[in-house]
Amino acid sequence: MSNFNPKETYRKISDISIDYLKNDLNIKGLIFDFDGTLRVNKKISDDTLNFLKMAKESGFKISVVSNNPHVSNTILKDLNINTTQKFACKPLKKPFLDMAKRMKLEPNRIAVIGNSKISDVWGANRAGMHSIYIQDLDNFFLRKKIKNSLKNIGIKHIE
Numbered sequence: 005m006s007n008f009n010p011k012e013t014y015r016k017i018s019d020i021s022i023d024y025l026k027n028d029l030n031i032k033g034l035i036f037d038f039d040g041t042l043r044v045n046k047k048i049s050d051d052t053l054n055f056l057k058m059a060k061e062s063g064f065k066i067s068v069v070s071n072n073p074h075v076s077n078t079i080l081k082d083l084n085i086n087t088t089q090k091f092a093c094k095p096l097k098k099p100f101l102d103m104a105k106r107m108k109l110e111p112n113r114i115a116v117i118g119n120s121k122i123s124d125v126w127g128a129n130r131a132g133m134h135s136i137y138i139q140d141l142d143n144f145f146l147r148k149k150i151k152n153s154l155k156n157i158g159i160k161h162i163e
């Protein structure tokens with residue numbers, strides 16, 4: 005049966021407990037989604053960069069599986085993070101399992117962190133990985149969507 009339920013849900017990446025993943029769950033690697041997860045509103049926040057740095061220092065292997073074909077040419081190149089090189093075909097589980105091989109880790113030692121219940125959570129669950137859902141209510145696109153819905157029912161200004 006399909007499973008869209010994440011194991012954990014947070015508002016932002018920096019809320020994730022590195023200690024809990026490492027010591028309680030014995031997670032060794034993190035696979036991130038890019039758009040809407042690492043990069044929000046066209047930038048990677050200092051909080052997120054700091055989290056990546058701390059996770060690396062704690063010994064986690066870090067990579068990115070993205071359906072964005074240009075992800076390998078972003079700041080991730082400078083940070084020396086493994087990425088997919090073209091459209092990854094999420095939510096297929098193959099791109100996650102391929103990345104696990106590149107990371108030399110068993111799927112159950114990997115957490116997938118993403119903002120899509122279909123591409124990231126469903127994909128991770130089927131690949132046998134620990135799914136972490138980032139539900140950012142401040143997300144620009146979501147705000148825009150809500151504003152448009154309100155406009156449709158006649159509400160023009162909301163702060």
Ligand SMILES: [Mg+2]
Nearest residue numbers: 037039040119
């Ligand atoms: Mg995303």
